[in-house]
Amino acid sequence: MKIIMNTKKFTTFCIVILFTNLCFAQKPQIIAGPMLGYVEHREVELWLEVSRNTPRVTIVFHPTNNPKLIRKIEKYPDFSNGFTTLKIVLDNLEPGLEYEYEVYLIEDKILMPFETKFATKKLWEWREPAPEFSLLFGSCVYINDSAYDRPGKPYGSSLKILNSMENIKSDFILWGGDNVYLREADYSSESGIKYRYRKNFATTEFQKLRASRANYALWDDHDYGNNDGDATFELANVSYDCFKNYWANKTFGEEGKGIYTKIKWADCEFLLLDARTFRSPNDLPDSIHGKPNVEKNFLGDKQMLWLKNNLVASKATFKFIVNGGQVLNPIADKECWQHYPKEYFELTNFIKDNAISGIVFLTGDRHFTEMQKVKNIAKYPLYDFTCSSITSGIYDISKKKEFISPTRVEGSLLMENNFSKISVTGAKNNRKIIFETFGVDGTKKWNFEVNENELK
Numbered sequence: 001m002k003i004i005m006n007t008k009k010f011t012t013f014c015i016v017i018l019f020t021n022l023c024f025a026q027k028p029q030i031i032a033g034p035m036l037g038y039v040e041h042r043e044v045e046l047w048l049e050v051s052r053n054t055p056r057v058t059i060v061f062h063p064t065n066n067p068k069l070i071r072k073i074e075k076y077p078d079f080s081n082g083f084t085t086l087k088i089v090l091d092n093l094e095p096g097l098e099y100e101y102e103v104y105l106i107e108d109k110i111l112m113p114f115e116t117k118f119a120t121k122k123l124w125e126w127r128e129p130a131p132e133f134s135l136l137f138g139s140c141v142y143i144n145d146s147a148y149d150r151p152g153k154p155y156g157s158s159l160k161i162l163n164s165m166e167n168i169k170s171d172f173i174l175w176g177g178d179n180v181y182l183r184e185a186d187y188s189s190e191s192g193i194k195y196r197y198r199k200n201f202a203t204t205e206f207q208k209l210r211a212s213r214a215n216y217a218l219w220d221d222h223d224y225g226n227n228d229g230d231a232t233f234e235l236a237n238v239s240y241d242c243f244k245n246y247w248a249n250k251t252f253g254e255e256g257k258g259i260y261t262k263i264k265w266a267d268c269e270f271l272l273l274d275a276r277t278f279r280s281p282n283d284l285p286d287s288i289h290g291k292p293n294v295e296k297n298f299l300g301d302k303q304m305l306w307l308k309n310n311l312v313a314s315k316a317t318f319k320f321i322v323n324g325g326q327v328l329n330p331i332a333d334k335e336c337w338q339h340y341p342k343e344y345f346e347l348t349n350f351i352k353d354n355a356i357s358g359i360v361f362l363t364g365d366r367h368f369t370e371m372q373k374v375k376n377i378a379k380y381p382l383y384d385f386t387c388s389s390i391t392s393g394i395y396d397i398s399k400k401k402e403f404i405s406p407t408r409v410e411g412s413l414l415m416e417n418n419f420s421k422i423s424v425t426g427a428k429n430n431r432k433i434i435f436e437t438f439g440v441d442g443t444k445k446w447n448f449e450v451n452e453n454e455l456k
Contacts, residue, residue, distance in 0.1 A: 028054035028105040032201040035210040037248020041095040047248040061101035096122035114208040130267035138419035139176035139364025140389030148185040159205040164442035176364035177220030177324035218272040220324030230279040269316040298340035325365040328384035367395035371412035
């Protein structure tokens with residue numbers, strides 16, 4: 001009897017050892033990516049997420065026109081922060097060149113079902129006129145996940161719009177907020193928030209799109225936490241860590257707080273705002289005794305100072321202020337910067353008093369697309385281009401008060417899933433912005449132009 005027991009124990013021990021060895025024998029793999037992050041003249045950042053059993057990632061790259069000029073950069077992952085994401089900076093590159101790259105996990109080359117290329121920024125400064133460029137812009141990406149979605153009709157639509165986006169050429173993509181769309185089961189816990197980010201980035205339809213060009217992002221409430229979230233959200237630090245680990249912007253706020261940042265492209269600047277981290281609750285009164293409520297903050301003092309300083313210092317032809325939600329809509333029945341009058345008037349008066357030209361607002365959140373044109377704020381008309389949503393449910397305003405809007409550019413209202421292409425073209429002193437919106441299948445729905453001379 002004793003011998004039989006020892007035999008059983010030995011057999012069990014062998015099975016455990018075999019199972020353990022099989023687990024360790026599994027090859028490392030890419031979970032998501034590679035995604036191209038920020039791009040500059042002399043460096044770019046690649047992002048990817050790998051399995052935990054990955055001890056080494058190597059990027060081998062060379063100029064497309066000189067395959068013999070091979071370089072490699074090795075990265076030894078440290079997963080002690082709880083994430084399996086990696087950011088790898090490819091530095092000391094040449095401006096204005098296209099490069100090809102390969103990804104190796106340990107010694108195994110990973111075959112990608114799409115091209116792995118990137119191009120550095122051209123060095124045009126002090127040499128020639130600013131180059132033309134374009135970006136894709138949109139907001140509100142909801143990917144259905146029935147186990148955790150609300151009952152009833154799925155809120156997210158087909159992801160084929162991502163294929164349409166991939167087919168529209170541009171230099172980069174600007175993700176305008178609500179990019180992962182946290183839901184109730186997610187934002188109640190750290191593991192839930194991490195689950196949603198990881199699932200979104202691992203979605204197959206994103207892989208080719210995010211590898212095809214540079215990606216930049218800001219957040220809105222559904223990347224940050226609960227609906228209409230503000231500074232009271234108790235897991236804001238978790239959301240910050242997720243955003244910083246999953247996106248590859250060049251910078252994230254200041255001193256580990258906030259995610260606001262700046263992008264320079266050709267003769268333009270994009271100031272990406274954080275309208276959640278420092279925000280007071282929406283339900284605080286806008287005004288007290290007929291005066292703006294000084295306790296109701298939108299950006300907070302530090303971020304507002306950062307924005308003002310960048311606007312004053314900027315020599316850009318166009319200064320795009322990018323915010324998760326609308327800024328100028330005077331009759332918005334949902335969230336809008338107008339409901340924070342202290343900082344709204346602080347910014348608009350600052351633009352007017354300092355004669356800052358070239359301001360254009362890019363916004364998301366609303367689940368419909370429109371162009372607002374508002375006069376009598378600055379010394380020139382201010383435009384607020386809202387583009388939403390990519391796959392999330394559409395907000396039908398046909399029976400709302402803002403359906404008839406005195407400031408909406410005629411014909412710009414689009415209540416269907418869509419995305420936009422924004423192009424900057426033209427000669428010096430005659431630059432213009434071309435706004436185009438596209439439907440799910442890539443069909444152009446609407447276009448509009450603004451010349452720089454309108455914004456002076």
